[in-house]
Amino acid sequence: MTLLAVENLHVEVDGKPILNGLSLAVPAGQVHAVMGPNGSGKSTFANVLAGRPDYTVTAGSVAMDGEQLLDLAPEERARKGLFLAFQYPVEIPGVSNMEFLKAATDAQAKAAGQQAPSAVEFIGRARQAAADLRLSADFLKRGVNEGFSGGEKKRNEILQLLLLRPRLAILDETDSGLDIDALKVVAAGINAFRAAHNAVVLVTHYQRLLDHVVPDRIHVLAGGGIVRSGDKSLAHALEAKGYGWLDS
Amino acid sequence: MAGSTAEATALARRLSERGEDAARYAPWFDRGRCREALAGNGLPRFHAEAWRHTNPRPWYAAALGANGGGADVRVQAPPGVDVATFDEPRAADLFARHSGDILDPAEHPLAAVNGLLLGAGVVVHAPAGLQAATPVRIDGLGAAFQHVLVVAQPGAALTVLETPSAFAHRVVECVVAAGARLTHLRRQDASGGCECSLVAATVAEGGRYELAQLSKGAALRRNDLVARIDGPNAGAHIRAAWRLDDGHLDNQVRISHAEGGGTSRQTYRGVAGGRSRAVLNGAIHIAPGADGSDASLTAKNLLTSATAQVFAKPALEINASDVKCAHGATVGALDEEAVLYLRSRGIGESDARDLLVRAFLAEAIVDEEGARSLGLSG
Ligand SMILES: Nc1ncnc2c1ncn2[C@@H]1O[C@H](COP(=O)(O)OP(=O)(O)OP(=O)(O)O)[C@@H](O)[C@H]1O
Ligand SMILES: [Mg+2]
Numbered sequence A: 001m002t003l004l005a006v007e008n009l010h011v012e013v014d015g016k017p018i019l020n021g022l023s024l025a026v027p028a029g030q031v032h033a034v035m036g037p038n039g040s041g042k043s044t045f046a047n048v049l050a051g052r053p054d055y056t057v058t059a060g061s062v063a064m065d066g067e068q069l070l071d072l073a074p075e076e077r078a079r080k081g082l083f084l085a086f087q088y089p090v091e092i093p094g095v096s097n098m099e100f101l102k103a104a105t106d107a108q109a110k111a112a113g114q115q116a117p118s119a120v121e122f123i124g125r126a127r128q129a130a131a132d133l134r135l136s137a138d139f140l141k142r143g144v145n146e147g148f149s150g151g152e153k154k155r156n157e158i159l160q161l162l163l164l165r166p167r168l169a170i171l172d173e174t175d176s177g178l179d180i181d182a183l184k185v186v187a188a189g190i191n192a193f194r195a196a197h198n199a200v201v202l203v204t205h206y207q208r209l210l211d212h213v214v215p216d217r218i219h220v221l222a223g224g225g226i227v228r229s230g231d232k233s234l235a236h237a238l239e240a241k242g243y244g245w246l247d248s
Numbered sequence B: 001m002a003g004s005t006a007e008a009t010a011l012a013r014r015l016s017e018r019g020e021d022a023a024r025y026a027p028w029f030d031r032g033r034c035r036e037a038l039a040g041n042g043l044p045r046f047h048a049e050a051w052r053h054t055n056p057r058p059w060y061a062a063a064l065g066a067n068g069g070g071a072d073v074r075v076q077a078p079p080g081v082d083v084a085t086f087d088e089p090r091a092a093d094l095f096a097r098h099s100g101d102i103l104d105p106a107e108h109p110l111a112a113v114n115g116l117l118l119g120a121g122v123v124v125h126a127p128a129g130l131q132a133a134t135p136v137r138i139d140g141l142g143a144a145f146q147h148v149l150v151v152a153q154p155g156a157a158l159t160v161l162e163t164p165s166a167f168a169h170r171v172v173e174c175v176v177a178a179g180a181r182l183t184h185l186r187r188q189d190a191s192g193g194c195e196c197s198l199v200a201a202t203v204a205e206g207g208r209y210e211l212a213q214l215s216k217g218a219a220l221r222r223n224d225l226v227a228r229i230d231g232p233n234a235g236a237h238i239r240a241a242w243r244l245d246d247g248h249l250d251n252q253v254r255i256s257h258a259e260g261g262g263t264s265r266q267t268y269r270g271v272a273g274g275r276s277r278a279v280l281n282g283a284i285h286i287a288p289g290a291d292g293s294d295a296s297l298t299a300k301n302l303l304t305s306a307t308a309q310v311f312a313k314p315a316l317e318i319n320a321s322d323v324k325c326a327h328g329a330t331v332g333a334l335d336e337e338a339v340l341y342l343r344s345r346g347i348g349e350s351d352a353r354d355l356l357v358r359a360f361l362a363e364a365i366v367d368e369e370g371a372r373s374l375g376l377s378g
Helices: A042-050 A074-079 A097-111 A119-132 A150-164 A180-193 A207-212 A233-241 B006-017 B031-041 B057-065 B089-098 B109-116 B336-343 B349-362 B368-373
Strands: A002-013 A016-027 A031-035 A056-064 A082-085 A092-096 A168-172 A199-203 A217-222 A225-230 B074-076 B082-085 B120-126 B136-140 B145-152 B157-162 B169-176 B181-188 B194-203 B208-216 B220-229 B235-244 B248-257 B263-272 B277-286 B294-303 B309-318 B324-332
Touching: A002 A042, A002 A199, A016 A031, A016 A042, A016 A056, A016 A199, A016 A217, A016 A225, A031 A042, A031 A233, A042 A056, A042 A074, A042 A082, A042 A168, A042 A199, A074 A082, A074 A097, A074 B336, A082 A150, A092 A097, A092 B336, A092 B349, A097 A119, A097 A150, A097 B336, A097 B349, A119 A150, A119 A180, A150 A168, A150 A180, A168 A180, A180 A199, A180 A207, A207 A233, A217 A233, A225 A233, B006 B031, B006 B057, B006 B109, B031 B109, B057 B194, B057 B220, B082 B089, B089 B120, B089 B145, B109 B145, B109 B169, B109 B194, B120 B136, B120 B157, B145 B157, B145 B181, B169 B181, B169 B208, B181 B194, B181 B368, B194 B208, B194 B235, B208 B220, B220 B235, B220 B263, B235 B248, B235 B277, B235 B349, B248 B263, B263 B277, B263 B309, B263 B349, B277 B294, B277 B324, B294 B309, B294 B349, B309 B324, B336 B349
Parallel strands: A031 A199, A031 A217, A082 A168, A168 A199, B120 B145, B136 B157, B145 B169, B157 B181, B169 B194, B181 B208, B194 B220, B208 B235, B220 B248, B235 B263, B248 B277, B263 B294, B277 B309, B294 B324
Antiparallel strands: A002 A016, A002 A056, A217 A225, B074 B136, B082 B120
């Protein structure tokens, strides 16, 4: 079953076309990697899926579980199970990480008609997830991403992934800026998340992550669309030859 | 004398006639001084320096219609704190012994009007060395025009919480003696009415006055505050936050360092939305010879609508040497990237904005207990 179906997506920023006819289908239970040169539009794609308002979709469609996403507000998409790990997570001083995580969990539970976890139960879950990601419990008390190092911010994104348990996770360069040990920890988090009913889109520049989180498909985004798709061996070819090789 | 409006003229007449009938409540209270002050200076006038952004006219109308004395006094105090309403005989004595010179009606027309229309009053007295176990709560004083005197004797530690009910026109004098500590929490909820208050604090050597105030909008809300540092190592920290969805709030604050070696801090966080209007005049005055004073003021404002207005003006008057004085005021908007981040996790847009606004206000009200009492945190 196709969890994410993107068809002929055209996107502009300030009148400048960035995506022109991107199509992509991700079935449930799979991990797809999206690679591509700097500035090719990977983050634009990820942000359009999440509902960032600065982008204008001029054509195409995006469906999750068969339901059209593009007319929904960002929070509605999240409540339907879409999650974006940001390339540059935002710092929110004054709002504690724990308060933020609980508010998000409660909002999603409410939208699903489920009972929110009790504070005690939730704190236990959050501590466990932090420990799994080798983040000390102090990070739960600090302001959201406030003063976190680059790698800590990325781990905090995966912490949210583990607590919110979305249907579709789009991870925008979550591996960038991670040290070797942190990369393994984050990869283990993503692998723990993988399940038959959900799917992951991994935006990455590096083969390294794909050694740990083995993708079902790899797509190359260039010139505003997917120019090549293949299995995991495509990443090795790109690593060896660069993107120029695709033009030849 | 007063401004030219019919309300002002009528109020001035009523105030000058107040004599015998006013003396029914707390006859010992010195109304002569108030009458003289008003005869000399008149009522506040719109566009005068301290009333540049606030037209007092609706307040005159409210004052004219205000009721007299009432019996509905709701004050709770922990053991050891003496509470006397102005109609109890010992209140006159406590007042005479402790009320100081900071509330000169000639300087504060609000105090003069308040004195002439006085209908309720209370003295809260913490004896030397008392460590009050729980806050004194002032939930209601009955009449419209109210006077509160809080005295923290040497070494005493006391918290006073003012909740918003019947908070019409209130003067609060705080006397913090040597080495005493007074924490003053004030909550002003949204109101369609017209409310003026004047807080005046004096802090003696080694004493500390801490104000944490959270205000919502009213049709007209005016908060005047004067605090005086009266000795070395005396400190005053004014923390005020406001969140206006509508209405008008005018804060006029003046901290004066009368003696050297003291510290004052003013921390303001204001959020103005809807068609609201917020005013902050924060002044720091360092008297001649008050050397080694340390004063600062920071004011951050958020505008959450295109139709709200903020007027923030810090003012410094420094007449001493070796003084540390810092101030800054900013006006900005909510961080839309943060709003999007929260929404992308399923938090609705208005909840996201509310979370960010409360975090912003909490930068001023940092004390957890204070934040809880003021309804800023769960
Ligand atoms: N808000 C914006 N305003 C103007 N240009 C933008 C905006 N957002 C993206 N762009 C432009 O769109 C193009 C695609 O940017 P995007 O961030 O999607 O690239 P990317 O593939 O994620 O790159 P990287 O690998 O460096 O992260 C770039 O040329 C970028 O400058
Ligand atoms: Mg990018």
